[in-house]
Amino acid sequence: xxxIVDRDHVQQHRGxxxxxxxxxxxxxxxxxRRKGLLEQVEKKYLDAGIAMPGAVGNAFRLSAxxxxxxxxxxxxxxxxxxxxxxxxxxxxxxxxxxEEHARxxxxxxxxxxxxxxxxxxxxxxxxxxxxxxxxxxxxxRNVWRLSLDEALDLTNKLEASEINVIFDRLLKHAQNPxxxxxxSQLAKVEGHASAVPKxxxxxxxxxxxxx
Numbered sequence: 001x002x003x004i005v006d007r008d009h010v011q012q013h014r015g016x017x018x019x020x021x022x023x024x025x026x027x028x029x030x031x032x033r034r035k036g037l038l039e040q041v042e043k044k045y046l047d048a049g050i051a052m053p054g055a056v057g058n059a060f061r062l063s064a065x066x067x068x069x070x071x072x073x074x075x076x077x078x079x080x081x082x083x084x085x086x087x088x089x090x091x092x093x094x095x096x097x098x099e100e101h102a103r104x105x106x107x108x109x110x111x112x113x114x115x116x117x118x119x120x121x122x123x124x125x126x127x128x129x130x131x132x133x134x135x136x137x138x139x140x141r142n143v144w145r146l147s148l149d150e151a152l153d154l155t156n157k158l159e160a161s162e163i164n165v166i167f168d169r170l171l172k173h174a175q176n177p178x179x180x181x182x183x184s185q186l187a188k189v190e191g192h193a194s195a196v197p198k199x200x201x202x203x204x205x206x207x208x209x210x211x
Contacts, residue, residue, distance in 0.1 A: 024067035044108035064105035069136045076143040111176040159196040
């Protein structure tokens with residue numbers, strides 16, 4: 001698993017990136033070791049853009065929040081299992097991917113068509129969403145208490161939860177060219193719901209050899 005658009009990818013698709021995002025975005029993405037293309041584009045809209053108002057805007061904000069909360073859980077797992085290299089690297093990848101997903105939802109928030117009609121508008125008022133947010137806060141607090149097996153079980157649970165369901169359903173409405181560039185990268189990667197369990201199965205085998 002990898003972050004969606006890294007610097008090498010930007011360089012390999014120079015013409016497409018410049019056409020879609022402009023020369024300065026390309027230069028910043030290639031020249032910065034700390035910020036990728038999506039982060040550069042997100043900053044542009046955060047600094048000067050106008051976010052979608054109302055329930056639709058709140059739906060995309062909610063999805064970004066959920067992805068960031070998952071990223072924070074994985075960031076704590078990075079520290080919790082810092083001494084086990086394969087596990088640390090696994091959680092670092094998951095953290096980076098969730099952060100990228102949150103940026104995509106933020107980009108959608110600023111670029112989604114004003115006339116879009118969502119067939120699904122999640123809200124923090126929904127009982128299931130409120131329950132999910134509460135569970136994620138609890139998981140974040142309890143990371144330090146988790147055993148290795150419990151951490152991997154929790155990861156499977158998170159990746160099979162409504163977090164990715166909400167993300168995927170909202171993503172279907174993002175038709176803006178800038179969104180489509182990143183969505184096309186996502187399409188090349190197997191979804192978390194299937195990829196993460198496979199990776200965890202391999203990890204369990206690798207870790208068993210280390211014990």
